[in-house]
Amino acid sequence: MSYFEHEGNRIFYEEIGEGKPLILLHGNTASSKMLAPIIPLFSEKHHVITMDFLGCGQSDRLREWPTDLWYEWSKQVVALCDYLNFAKVDLIGCSGGALVAINVALENPERIDAVVADSFEGIKASPSITEQISIGRNYAKQNEGFCSMLNAMHGDDWEKVLDADTEAVVNHAKTVGDFFHRPFSELQAKMLLTGSAEDEMFPKGHYEELFHNICSQTSFAKSYIFKHGGHPAMMSNMEEFVSMCKELFD
Numbered sequence: 418m419s420y421f422e423h424e425g426n427r428i429f430y431e432e433i434g435e436g437k438p439l440i441l442l443h444g445n446t447a448s449s450k451m452l453a454p455i456i457p458l459f460s461e462k463h464h465v466i467t468m469d470f471l472g473c474g475q476s477d478r479l480r481e482w483p484t485d486l487w488y489e490w491s492k493q494v495v496a497l498c499d500y501l502n503f504a505k506v507d508l509i510g511c512s513g514g515a516l517v518a519i520n521v522a523l524e525n526p527e528r529i530d531a532v533v534a535d536s537f538e539g540i541k542a543s544p545s546i547t548e549q550i551s552i553g554r555n556y557a558k559q560n561e562g563f564c565s566m567l568n569a570m571h572g573d574d575w576e577k578v579l580d581a582d583t584e585a586v587v588n589h590a591k592t593v594g595d596f597f598h599r600p601f602s603e604l605q606a607k608m609l610l611t612g613s614a615e616d617e618m619f620p621k622g623h624y625e626e627l628f629h630n631i632c633s634q635t636s637f638a639k640s641y642i643f644k645h646g647g648h649p650a651m652m653s654n655m656e657e658f659v660s661m662c663k664e665l666f667d
Contacts, residue, residue: 418475421500423493429475430468430497434460438503439666440494441467444512444536444649445582446554448474448570455652458659463507463666468497470517472581474571482585485593487513491520498528507666511535511649516596519608523597526605531665535611535658536649538619539627540597542590546619554583601634609665610640611658613650 420427431449433456441452441459449467459465469476470490483489494517498506507530510518515534522532538546557563558576567575610631612624628640641661646653 420476421497423471423496426471426477426479428468428471428477428493428497430466432501433465433467434463436463437666438498438501438506439463439465440497440506440508441465442494442508442510442514442517443467443469443473444510444514445586446567446570446579447512450474450570451652455655455659458655459662462663466497466501468493473578478574478578479581482581484585484588486585486589487516487596488520488598490517491524494518494521495525495528504528505530507531507533509533509535509651509662510537511651512537520597522606522608523599523601523603526603529606531607531609533609533611533651533662533665535651536613536616536618538596539623540601540630541594542596544590547587547590549618551583551587554579601631601638604635604637606637607665608635608638609661610638611643611650611661613643613646613648613653615645616648616650618648 419430419432421430439459441456443449443451448469452467456465456467470493471477472479472482505528508518508521515537518532519534522529564575567579571578610628614624616623624642628642632638632640643650643654651658
């Protein structure tokens with residue numbers, strides 16, 4: 418197993434394949450294990466790297482998760498690039514990982530060629546969506562399949578990880594609100610925005626409004642909404658998603 422150190426904590430990462438570096442970023446409540454099905458579809462032509470954000474998976478646990486969570490996680494991605502001596506990379510992030518990928522692209526334009534942001538909440542936290550996430554996660558603890566999945570992602574302390582993640586999401590919505598520190602008008606990397614019209618996490622029409630808002634601010638972004646599929650869209654529409662990403666990267 419491979420680790421690197423960031424601010425006194427160990428972060429787990431894995432490398433598969435050869436070629437240009439492509440970093441895949443997992444979403445909230447998950448770990449890099451969620452990305453296992455899609456890795457082989459990229460690793461034939463890319464040097465694929467996955468990582469577990471601090472507090473998740475096989476990375477070190479934290480006493481308290483940062484409130485500005487996705488911005489702080491983006492610093493961990495940059496630290497990984499520095500550790501592996503990557504000058505430029507492509508990024509794919511889903512759900513919370515998409516927020517991280519966008520933050521990396523906005524804060525470090527010289528490091529990113531292209532970024533794919535799949536199935537994310539928005540530019541600002543929504544009180545109603547935050548409440549839905551909090552209630553839904555507590556309810557999901559009664560679901561044996563959900564609990565088994567999180568155990569596989571994180572280990573026996575999965576419930577502590579889930580609760581810490583939820584607390585960070587709620588605290589961010591209350592005290593920070595904005596997911597990004599810079600406007601999309603400053604974007605300098607090619608960006609593909611994807612989501613599913615049937616995404617159960619967000620209200621109908623969520624992605625149409627969100628993607629129109631972002632694309633109106635920058636010519637670097639384009640978007641695609643899958644007609645079918647759940648959350649995240651990249652996993653429920655895997656083959657088409659991978660094909661679109663490869664076209665963007667090429």
